[in-house]
Amino acid sequence: MNIGEVAERAGLPAKTIRYYEDIKLIRPARDGNGYRAFGENDLHKLTFLSRARALGFTIENCRALLALWEDQSRASSDVKRIAGEHLDEIDRKIADLQSMRDTLGDLVRDCAGDGRPDCPILTGLGKLRS
Amino acid sequence: MNIGEVAERAGLPAKTIRYYEDIKLIRPARDGNGYRAFGENDLHKLTFLSRARALGFTIENCRALLALWEDQSRASSDVKRIAGEHLDEIDRKIADLQSMRDTLGDLVRDCAGDGRPDCPILTGLGKLRS
DNA sequence: TATGGGGCTTCCAGCTACTGGAAGGTCAAC
DNA sequence: GTTGACCTTCCAGTAGCTGGAAGCCCCATA
Numbered sequence: 001m002n003i004g005e006v007a008e009r010a011g012l013p014a015k016t017i018r019y020y021e022d023i024k025l026i027r028p029a030r031d032g033n034g035y036r037a038f039g040e041n042d043l044h045k046l047t048f049l050s051r052a053r054a055l056g057f058t059i060e061n062c063r064a065l066l067a068l069w070e071d072q073s074r075a076s077s078d079v080k081r082i083a084g085e086h087l088d089e090i091d092r093k094i095a096d097l098q099s100m101r102d103t104l105g106d107l108v109r110d111c112a113g114d115g116r117p118d119c120p121i122l123t124g125l126g127k128l129r130s
Numbered sequence: 131m132n133i134g135e136v137a138e139r140a141g142l143p144a145k146t147i148r149y150y151e152d153i154k155l156i157r158p159a160r161d162g163n164g165y166r167a168f169g170e171n172d173l174h175k176l177t178f179l180s181r182a183r184a185l186g187f188t189i190e191n192c193r194a195l196l197a198l199w200e201d202q203s204r205a206s207s208d209v210k211r212i213a214g215e216h217l218d219e220i221d222r223k224i225a226d227l228q229s230m231r232d233t234l235g236d237l238v239r240d241c242a243g244d245g246r247p248d249c250p251i252l253t254g255l256g257k258l259r260s
Numbered sequence: 261t262a263t264g265g266g267g268c269t270t271c272c273a274g275c276t277a278c279t280g281g282a283a284g285g286t287c288a289a290c
Numbered sequence: 291g292t293t294g295a296c297c298t299t300c301c302a303g304t305a306g307c308t309g310g311a312a313g314c315c316c317c318a319t320a
Binding site: 132133166 | 299
């Protein structure tokens, strides 16, 4: 499988896949002409990466998860720990964004949004922290 | 006011303030000794930046907002538009994270997390996209 | 057999928004 | 006069790609 096909099937840009090889997340074989030759296992890993990245795991998390994935003898508790920590982080991010949203929502709601220069958004943003 | 004091009062690291000068968000005066000399207006702008960044506005958003802020004749609708777009983006991000959270939450919940190697998290992440 | 177009290769640079660190100047206190 | 905190500039690095240039390779069509 060439990079174009595996990119298509894994749902990742070819550039990204080359980058993943660069940082040694994958090690595809090479054809005689120098083209990367991806096997089913590579495709599987890339799909894994694509999904894990979409779920917001960092590259280093992915590296750890891939290692666990390839290790037949690892305990599922190791995986659960990484995923659980990540879940907590997602929860924190959601809470942060929610509070941003609330603050900004208040400001936007109070702004007339007309031709006049008076604007509570800027006033609100400019207030010295209390 | 030296950089240390203004950093303290605006709630930003000194490094970040130097960076903001670098990219021309602020233009503090200089003392005879080469030290940056911040006035109340600089402090005000930095506080504005600190809050706007905390609300997730990009630097370029901030630049636009600062320009609007300094423009006495701008219409509040301009500001409301920028803030409103940003609000939509926050909403999109929250929705994304929420769906990540749900997916990952399911995977974590289904994982025994014991010493056995069987783990639905890795299986779930490895599944070819449907 | 020539040619054209797409896909592949490497390498280098740039993006966002900082952050760390080195090397050195300045200032106030003791 | 010397310590130590604070300031300066400059260079490099972070994450995770992304864009572009220059140049092979492969296949189909004329």
